[in-house]
Amino acid sequence: MIYQTEISVNVGVRGYHLITHQIIENLPSMPEKGLLHLFIKHTSAGITLNEDADPSVRTDFESFMNKLIPENDPVYTHTMEGPDDMPAHLKSSLIGNSVTIPITGGRLNLGTWQGIYLCEFRNYSSSRKIVLTMYS
């Protein structure tokens, strides 16, 4: 059995944003055993799992990733869409644009500290489309 839906999430500004609750709210009752696949339909944003308790982790992700993959690197030739564009493409492939999470006993089987991050790599964005596919 497959359940599939597409949602729009509007985080607005650059950064690493917790969206665990918005994902769960868009799911019907979950099976005893299964998988949830989340897929962001963009090449300048990402989706990952990481610590959801202390907001400083998300701040440090933003700071460190900007240092690792800087704007205005002299090797970039794809510069027409602004200095935040090519770094956004690189981050998207390094962080990844989908996650698959096990479902167990009617719940997402996440670890104690795992939350779902929407990673917005552009300075500003309109809403981002995420496809949720649940297998049971």
Add this chain to the structure above:
Amino acid sequence: MIYQTEISVNVGVRGYHLITHQIIENLPSMPEKGLLHLFIKHTSAGITLNEDADPSVRTDFESFMNKLIPENDPVYTHTMEGPDDMPAHLKSSLIGNSVTIPITGGRLNLGTWQGIYLCEFRNYSSSRKIVLTMYS
């Protein structure tokens, strides 16, 4: 229902290569709802999704990733297979060696700008094996 096949893709030279059409050509008719899993059976190549419109994005991926994960780094001890080998292993795990794409309405539900990249990290390679598994 599961459809599975293994294909060989020969891109020949190092770089980020668009293979969206080759993947689709090797699939039977797609279901209303499902998932496609692509898996590259190699440790010195990768597979990712990114912008498929402007080729300069793929050129910049090559330039930037070579700078981020350089050849001949003094920490490498695994050097017998050539200077491009250990960087290729590192890139393979950072970019990743599989992607899962939702299928909706009989088509891959990719975003407007998303294409499938085969990332060849060795200077030269023979063909690369990709396993396609489609669930419906």
Add this chain to the structure above:
Amino acid sequence: MIYQTEISVNVGVRGYHLITHQIIENLPSMPEKGLLHLFIKHTSAGITLNEDADPSVRTDFESFMNKLIPENDPVYTHTMEGPDDMPAHLKSSLIGNSVTIPITGGRLNLGTWQGIYLCEFRNYSSSRKIVLTMYS
């Protein structure tokens, strides 16, 4: 059909550890066609596929990733859990915390040189929980 189980793997110390055999030992007989999803329930460890033949690849992963994502970077503000903590979170999202492997003919359809790495990013850890979900 779905088979799902959760196992604990105790690698003890920081580094990249081959766990292919421990994963296979915890699976029942595998189907003709299917997928295996492995998910590590932690934000300071990762799971990836890479070369399983020469141990120097795993040593070089440890050396290079420590250089790429160093401890005590001045941008970090999340420092209360020790100098190895924030780098561990970053590595976890860059390497990733799950892999999906095709199953073909009753076996994991890995490439000749592909093995499953448990990436322990903390200096010391107790056991790590991995959820195995097999679809057929």
